[in-house]
Each structure stands twice: as C-alpha cells, then as structure tokens.
Amino acid sequence: MLRTKRVLGSVFVFVAFVAVWWVVPGLLDIPRFILPTPPELVEEFWLALRERNLLTHTWITFVEIVLGFFLGSLLGIVVGYSLSFSRTLEVVISPYVLALQISPKIAFAPLFILWFGFGIFPKVLTAILVVFFPIMINVLVSVRFVDYDLIQLMRSFKASRWQIFWTVEFPSSLPALFSGLRIGATLAVIGVVVGELVGANIGLGYLLVVGEGQALTGLVLVTIFMLTILGMFFYFAVVAVEKVVLRWHVPAQAEGAGVQVVAP
Amino acid sequence: MAGDMNSRRVRVNAESVGKTFYQRAGKGQTTEVSALKDVSFSVNEKEIVGLVGPSGCGKSTILGLAAGLIFPSKGRILIDGEKVIGPNEKIGFMLQKDLLLPWKTIIQNVELGQKIRGVPREIRREKALGLLKKYGLAEFCLKYPSQLSGGMRQRVSLARTLVIDPEILLLDEPFSALDYQTRLILQQDVYNILREQEKTVIFITHDIGEAITISDRVLVMSRRPGRIKMSIDIDMPHGLDLMKRRKSKEYGDYYQLIWDNLDIPLGS
Numbered sequence: 207m208l209r210t211k212r213v214l215g216s217v218f219v220f221v222a223f224v225a226v227w228w229v230v231p232g233l234l235d236i237p238r239f240i241l242p243t244p245p246e247l248v249e250e251f252w253l254a255l256r257e258r259n260l261l262t263h264t265w266i267t268f269v270e271i272v273l274g275f276f277l278g279s280l281l282g283i284v285v286g287y288s289l290s291f292s293r294t295l296e297v298v299i300s301p302y303v304l305a306l307q308i309s310p311k312i313a314f315a316p317l318f319i320l321w322f323g324f325g326i327f328p329k330v331l332t333a334i335l336v337v338f339f340p341i342m343i344n345v346l347v348s349v350r351f352v353d354y355d356l357i358q359l360m361r362s363f364k365a366s367r368w369q370i371f372w373t374v375e376f377p378s379s380l381p382a383l384f385s386g387l388r389i390g391a392t393l394a395v396i397g398v399v400v401g402e403l404v405g406a407n408i409g410l411g412y413l414l415v416v417g418e419g420q421a422l423t424g425l426v427l428v429t430i431f432m433l434t435i436l437g438m439f440f441y442f443a444v445v446a447v448e449k450v451v452l453r454w455h456v457p458a459q460a461e462g463a464g465v466q467v468v469a470p
Numbered sequence: 471m472a473g474d475m476n477s478r479r480v481r482v483n484a485e486s487v488g489k490t491f492y493q494r495a496g497k498g499q500t501t502e503v504s505a506l507k508d509v510s511f512s513v514n515e516k517e518i519v520g521l522v523g524p525s526g527c528g529k530s531t532i533l534g535l536a537a538g539l540i541f542p543s544k545g546r547i548l549i550d551g552e553k554v555i556g557p558n559e560k561i562g563f564m565l566q567k568d569l570l571l572p573w574k575t576i577i578q579n580v581e582l583g584q585k586i587r588g589v590p591r592e593i594r595r596e597k598a599l600g601l602l603k604k605y606g607l608a609e610f611c612l613k614y615p616s617q618l619s620g621g622m623r624q625r626v627s628l629a630r631t632l633v634i635d636p637e638i639l640l641l642d643e644p645f646s647a648l649d650y651q652t653r654l655i656l657q658q659d660v661y662n663i664l665r666e667q668e669k670t671v672i673f674i675t676h677d678i679g680e681a682i683t684i685s686d687r688v689l690v691m692s693r694r695p696g697r698i699k700m701s702i703d704i705d706m707p708h709g710l711d712l713m714k715r716r717k718s719k720e721y722g723d724y725y726q727l728i729w730d731n732l733d734i735p736l737g738s
Contacts, residue, residue, distance in 0.1 A: 355565055362537050362563040363583040363634070364556075373586070377573050454573040454614055 242424045250424030251431075258413065258425065264432050267398055267410040270326050271436060274333020275394035279387060282338045286345025290375065291367075296346070307343070311336045312400040319405040329401030329409070336397040341386035348382030349375045384448040391440035395433060410436075481550055481638055481670045482513040482536055488544030488695075489531050505531045507695035508545070513638075518664060518671040520681035523691030523699075524733055529674045531696070533640045536672065537563050549638065559587070562636030566643040568627040570615035576626050577602065577611040583634040594633075601629045605659075621652035628660060632667070639664070641673035645680065657684065658712050665710060678732075682706075682724045683715040690731045700731050 224244055231241050238246055254260040289296045314335055318328035352375050360370045402411020410429050417425035489506040505528040513519050521529050534540040535547050538557045547554045549561070570579045577598050584594035602608045605625050615623055624644065631639065644660070645653045661684050664671055675681050681688045682704055690700045704724060706715050715721060 353567075353569070355567055356569050356571075358534070358537075358539050359563060359565070359569050360586070361539055362557050362561065363586045364559065365586045369586050373582070374571070377571070380573075454616075 239421055239423055242427065247424060247427055251428050254413075254425055254428045258416075260413070260428065260432065263408060263410050263413050263429075264436070266326065266408050267402065267433070268436060270329045270398045270401075270409065271333065271394045271440060273326075273330045274398055275337055275391060275440060277330065278334035278337025278394065278397075279341050279390055281334060282341030282386065282390070283345060283383065285338075286342040287349065287371075287376070287379075289342075289346050290349035291371075303342075307339050311339070312397065315397075315401045315404045318401065324405055324407055326409075329398045329406070329411075332401040333394045333397030336393045337390040340389040340393065341383065344382040344386030345379055348379035352378045380452060384444065384452060387444045387448075388441060391444045392437055394440065395437040399433060478514040478516065479550075480512045481515050482672065483548040483551075484509050484511050484532070484535075484545070485548070486510055486545035487532075487535060487542045487547055489528065489535065489540070490543045504695035506542075507697050509697050510545075511689055511698050511701065513670060513672055515670055516668045517686050518669075518673070518684060520685035520688045521672060521674045521691065522676070522678060522681050522688060522728060522732065523696060524693050525676075527691045527694050528696030529691060530642055533563070533642050533672065533674060536638075537561055537640055559634075560637045562631040562634060562639045564627060564631045564639065564641045564644050566647050568615070568620075568623040568647075570623055570626060570630075572615055575612050575614060576607065576618070579615065579626060580611075580630045580633055582630055587634065598629070598633055601633050602626075605629055619652075621648055621656055624648060624656060625659070628663075632663070636669075638670045639672070641671065643674050643676065646676060653680075654712075661712060662710060678725055678728050679716060679721075681728065682721055683712045688724075688728060690728055693733050702727060 228244050230236075231243050242250060251260075289299070312332065315328070315332045318331045322328040322331070356374055356378075357370060360374055365373065398409070399411040399414070402409040403415060406412040406415075410433055413429045414426055416422070417429060487506055487509040488504070491503045491505055492500045493503055495501045509528075509532065511519075521532065523529050531540070535542055536549070536554065538554045538561075541554075549558055570576075571582070574582070577595065580598040580602060581594045584597065589597075599608065599611065602611050605628075607622065607625060607629070610618060610622065610626075615626070618626065624647070628644070645656055648656060657680060673684070683706075685704050688702045688704060689698050690702065691697065692699045702724065706718060706720050
C-alpha cells in the first residue's frame with residue numbers, strides 16, 4: 207500500500223515536471239533553439255537517430271566506458287589489495303596517492319589526447335584514472351578496518367597470510383569494494399565524456415561539441431539523455447551483481463556491523 | 471578438588487614474564503607502557519584457572535602470550551615444557567566477541583579452524599555437525615550468524631573452538647557480552663563441557679562470582695603493570711551445579727577475599 211503510494215508519488219513528480227516544461231517555454235516566449243519543449247525534443251531524438259548516427263556514437267562511448275570502468279576497477283582492486291599487504295609500501299607511496307587523489311583527474315584528459323591522439327585510448331585512460339581512486343581507497347581502508355581480534359583468531363588457528371586474506375580480509379572488504387564500484391561506474395561516464403569533449407571525432411562527447419558549435423540545443427539535450435541512460439545502465443549493473451554477491455551483507459548492515467565506506 | 475592438583479602435570483607455565491608495549495607519542499617519540507611485570511604462575515592438567523584483575527591490568531596480554539600471538543619482553547612462557555614461539559595446535563582461543571564470519575553459515579563457521587588446518591571436507595563437516603547436534607544447534611547449521619541470538623552465537627563460537635580438539639583453552643571474557651540470564655545458562659553449559667572433556671582452561675573474567683563458581687583456582691592480578699598478586703584455591707563441595715555453588719556459604723567468603731584484593735577504587 208505504502209509502496210504503491212510512493213510509486214504514484216514519483217510518477218506524479220515526473221508528470222508535473224514534463225507538464226511545466228511543456229507549457230512554460232510557450233508562456234515565456236522561449237524559442238526552440240534555447241529550450242525545446244518535450245514533443246520537440248522527441249522530434250530532435252528521431253532526427254539525431256537518422257541524421258547524426260546517434261546509436262553509433264552511443265555504442266562507441268559505451269565501449270569506452272566498459273573498457274575504462276573494467277580496467278580502472280581492476281587496477282584499483284589490484285593496487286588496493288596489494289597495498290593492504292604491506293604497511294611500509296602504503297606509507298612510502300601514500301603522499302603520491304594523496305597528491306594524485308587531490309589533483310582533478312579529468313585535467314589529464316588534454317595530456318592524454320596530446321600523447322595518444324584522437325582514438326579511444328586516451329578516453330579509456332581518462333576513465334581508468336578517475337575510476338581507479340575510489341575503488342583503491344575503499345579496498346585499502348576496508349581491509350585496514352577488519353576487526354583485529356578476527357585476525358588474531360585466525361592466527362591462533364595457525365592460518366597463513368594468504369588464508370587470512372582469502373578467509374577474512376577479502377570477504378570483509380567486499381561491501382566497501384562494491385560501494386567503490388558504484389561510485390566508479392558513474393565516474394567512468396564522466397571520464398570518457400571529458401576525454402571526448404577535449405578531442406574526438408566520434409562518441410557522445412563529440413556530439414556535445416557539435417551541438418554546442420552549431421547551437422543545436424536539441425542535440426545537446428538528446429546526448430545528455432543518452433549519457434544518463436548509459437550511466438544508469440552501469441550503475442544498476444553493479445547494483446545487480448552486488449545483490450547476488452553480498453546476499454549475506456544486508457542483515458549484517460542492519461546490525462551496524464557493516465564495513466567503513468569512504469566516498470571519493 | 472584443589473588438593474590433588476599439585477600432583478598433576480604442569481601444562482602452562484609463565485616464568486617471570488614481562489611485557490612492554492611501545493606507544494607512539496608524536497614527533498617520532500615513543501613511550502613505553504609496561505603491561506606485565508614479573509608474572510609467574512602455572513596451570514596444571516585439567517585445571518580451570520580464573521584470571522581476575524582491574525581493567526587494563528594485562529589479563530588479555532597473558533592470554534595473547536600463552537596463545538603465541540605476542541611475545542614476552544622478559545621471561546618466558548612454556549606449554550608442556552616447551553617455550554612458546556608461535557600459535558600452538560594444542561590451544562583453543564575464544565573471545566568475548568563471537569567473531570563469527572557473517573558471510574558463512576553456522577556450520578561453515580564451526581569448520582573454520584579445521585579448514586585452515588587442512589582437514590578434508592567430509593571429516594570436518596561430520597565433526598562440526600556432531601558438535602552442533604550435541605549443543606542443540608543442529609537445526610541452525612545452514613543459517614547465518616545474523617539470524618541467531620547472542621547466546622546462540624557464543625555457543626557456536628565455543629563449538630568452533632572445541633571442534634579442533636584443543637587440550638588447553640584460553641577464554642577471554644567468554645560470557646561478558648551476554649545478558650544475565652543467558653550468561654548463567656551458558657556458564658553452566660560450558661562448565662559441564664569443560665569438566666566432561668577434562669580441558670585445561672585459563673579464563674578471564676570481570677565477574678568475581680563467575681570466577682569463583684567455575685574455577686579450581688583464581689589468580690588475582692594487580693593494577694598495571696600487572697603481576698599475580700594472589701592465587702586462591704577454590705574448594706567448594708557442591709558438585710557441578712553452579713547455582714548451588716553460588717548460594718553456598720563459602721561463596722561469600724571467597725567473594726570478599728577476592729574483592730578486597732582487587733584494588734578497585736570506589737567513589738571516594
């Protein structure tokens with residue numbers, strides 16, 4: 207009952223938003239090239255499909271995000287867990303990690319374009335860079351937060367370092383890893399788009415540049431819409447995997463026994 | 471009961487053990503904290519020894535040393551005459567927290583120690599199941615720890631400790647996280663198990679009553695740096711019923727004796 211009410215509420219907000227958008231531009235004499243109304247936008251969408259190869263651009267951007275997200279996550283996971291094994295190594299490289307973490311990663315995009323040209327590689331690289339940090343930090347911190355008594359218990363069973371890692375540290379860190387992946391999924395989209403904005407001849411970021419250059423507001427809005435769809439796809443893909451992998455975690459979280467989670 | 475203890479084999483022996491921790495105090499400085507100083511005691515076979523003392527007096531440090539998880543700064547600690555140089559298979563370790571892994575089922579949790587020691591799956595499963603049945607937990611074996619009450623979880627934790635057949639048990643406040651009624655029930659159950667299996671036990675407690683009713687001997691520690699201030703043989707002719715022991719005349723006398731030696735400052 208409550209659930210139905212909430213769904214209805216959400217639908218109502220959407221309908222109200224579209225209605226205002228539909229009516230207000232006409233009342234205020236806002237022209238189509240500044241803000242198209244909803245029906246005009248649908249037209250723009252079909253136009254982009256037919257004349258702008260919208261799906262091709264979307265596909266290219268999709269592939270770049272997949273590669274950037276996958277490789278960035280992998281790197282974050284490998285480096286995060288590796289550092290968790292050695293406190294010395296962590297201390298030695300932590301100033302550089304901090305510096306890189308503070309630096310705005312998307313500022314590297316022009317550099318990558320300079321180095322690697324207009325292909326998909328610099329976009330993937332930018333995405334890797336932005337995805338890497340939240341995942342690495344979440345993994346590292348969550349391993350550090352594992353209950354020390356649990357480690358001592360494992361040691362009393364004469365567990366090896368690897369047994370402690372696989373039996374306790376790795377599973378304990380999974381909730382934090384997944385929250386890192388969720389953040390990473392949305393950041394991957396940003397990384398790729400910035401890369402494309404800086405220099406590309408294909409992809410949704412390129413369409414944004416075209417739309418801006420030719421004052422095609424409709425095309426820009428349609429592209430933003432597609433990017434949002436892509437972002438949601440990746441986010442909910444991570445959530446779906448998380449639900450399967452972390453079935454045990456929900457009750458634990460309810461008890462307040464969850465793992466410390468760090469936002470980027 | 472305490473009388474014939476002396477003729478038994480010594481299993482745990484601490485010889486003038488001292489332990490100093492180093493704490494960081496900023497600007498590259500460290501301060502020394504002396505946790506234990508000149509601690510000597512021995513525990514005989516099948517003896518249950520309770521360890522009481524003010525907070526922070528190093529009780530847990532003693533268990534950590536006996537378990538081979540940390541090492542003494544001075545003196546040495548022996549298990550069956552051999553110097554402790556690391557974790558020992560004869561020893562089972564149990565803490566106040568149940569420390570069950572939330573992503574593993576109850577039976578998987580009980581199997582943990584055996585799994586780490588490389589016991590084949592069928593054997594460890596059979597053994598774990600047998601123990602869970604014995605403790606009335608068989609129906610929960612496929613549940614997750616979060617689905618069990620605190621008392622049940624601590625029972626599971628005990629099963630996990632006992633399933634590897636340790637001869638010497640080190641228990642660090644095993645009942646203190648439980649509510650009072652659950653605690654009384656579990657104390658009796660654990661006591662029966664320890665007696666039946668003739669374990670050698672060192673257990674830490676803040677509860678003087680618990681120390682008196684369960685122990686053959688109570689070691690009272692001083693404030694930090696901890697040392698053994700006194701060793702009290704508990705002699706109570708009331709069988710295995712802890713409740714009867716609690717109600718006995720001797721109980722009050724022992725309670726007073728331990729309390730007087732505990733250096734616990736009451737609001738002055």
